[in-house]
Amino acid sequence: QVQLQESGPGLVKPSQTLSLTCTVSGGSISSGGYYWSWIRQHPGKGLEWIGYIYYSGSTYYNPSLKSRVTISVDTSKNQFSLKLSSVTAADTAVYYCARENYGSGKAYFDYWGQGTLVTVSS
Amino acid sequence: DIQMTQSPSSLSASVGDRVTITCQASQDISNYLNWYQQKPGKAPKLLIYDASNLETGVPSRFSGSGSGTDFTFTISSLQPEDIATYYCQQYDNLPRGFGPGTKVDIK
Numbered sequence: 001q002v003q004l005q006e007s008g009p010g011l012v013k014p015s016q017t018l019s020l021t022c023t024v025s026g027g028s029i030s031s032g033g034y035y036w037s038w039i040r041q042h043p044g045k046g047l048e049w050i051g052y053i054y055y056s057g058s059t060y061y062n063p064s065l066k067s068r069v070t071i072s073v074d075t076s077k078n079q080f081s082l083k084l085s086s087v088t089a090a091d092t093a094v095y096y097c098a099r100e101n102y103g104s105g106k107a108y109f110d111y112w113g114q115g116t117l118v119t120v121s122s
Numbered sequence: 123d124i125q126m127t128q129s130p131s132s133l134s135a136s137v138g139d140r141v142t143i144t145c146q147a148s149q150d151i152s153n154y155l156n157w158y159q160q161k162p163g164k165a166p167k168l169l170i171y172d173a174s175n176l177e178t179g180v181p182s183r184f185s186g187s188g189s190g191t192d193f194t195f196t197i198s199s200l201q202p203e204d205i206a207t208y209y210c211q212q213y214d215n216l217p218r219g220f221g222p223g224t225k226v227d228i229k
Contacts, residue, residue, distance in 0.1 A: 037218075047166065047209060049218040062217040063123070096165055100218075106172055107213040108156045112165035 002027040004097050004113035012091075012120050018084040022097030022113055029078045030055045035100040036080045037109065038071060040093040048093075052100060053080055087120045094118075124148050124212050128221035134229045141197040143224045145188075145210035153189045154214035160223075161206045169208075170195065202228060 008020035022036070029036060035052040042048070051061035053071045061069045070083040084091060095118055099111040125148035135141050145155065153173040158166035168177045170186035173193055183198045197204055205228055210221040 046222045047211075047220040049220070051217075060216050064217075098165075102213075105154075107154070108168050108171040108177075109158070109166070109211075110168055110177075112167075115165055 002111045006113045006116040020082045024078045030075045033103050037098045038082045039096045042093045092120045126221040132225040134227045136229045139200045143195040145193040147191045151212045151214035156211045157195050158209045159206045
């Protein structure tokens with residue numbers, strides 16, 4: 001059974017960089033057929049897709065956040081990471097990592113981490 | 123970007139009722155649509171993929187239909203454990219996009 005677990009600081013100061021890591025267990029991040037994604041949810045709001053990375057390192061970011069986002073992968077540790085720079089209170093949200101399973105015309109988020117709340121405040 | 127809308131934004135129904143949620147895409151997305159259930163404090167859970175395919179292990183009272191720009195999600199007989207917010211999500215294009223959600227309550 002694949003499991004994803006987010007880790008990182010729960011409190012970040014304005015203008016600093018938010019850094020989170022997602023550790024994948026029960027399966028290899030280097031397996032083809034999956035994109036490894038970050039998704040966030042502002043308190044009481046809907047879901048916003050941040051971007052994804054393939055195990056090879058290729059990425060795609062949501063244009064709304066592209067200038068501030070970096071997603072990287074460490075296949076040796078079976079982890080992928082999110083960095084969001086120059087944060088403001090508007091970046092306060094629950095951040096989820098998720099696996100997007102794609103192939104044969106399908107693509108869906110089939111495994112999610114439990115989510116981690118990141119608060120931006122001084 | 124493809125914009126997703128859902129209606130209603132919330133609904134209240136009785137146990138055993140048939141519940142229907144609609145999702146509309148701003149452009150043709152064929153059948154590239156998924157449905158998720160999110161319970162309070164939990165991560166979303168995939169229910170339906172490809173607009174109408176039931177994910178393994180999901181009860182058959184959940185179903186989806188539609189293609190192009192208009193989609194429907196149905197719970198044939200609402201159960202107390204179905205209290206949740208339901209989201210549609212398109213994967214026709216990048217960036218991936220979710221609908222704003224429909225909160226389902228028991229009357």
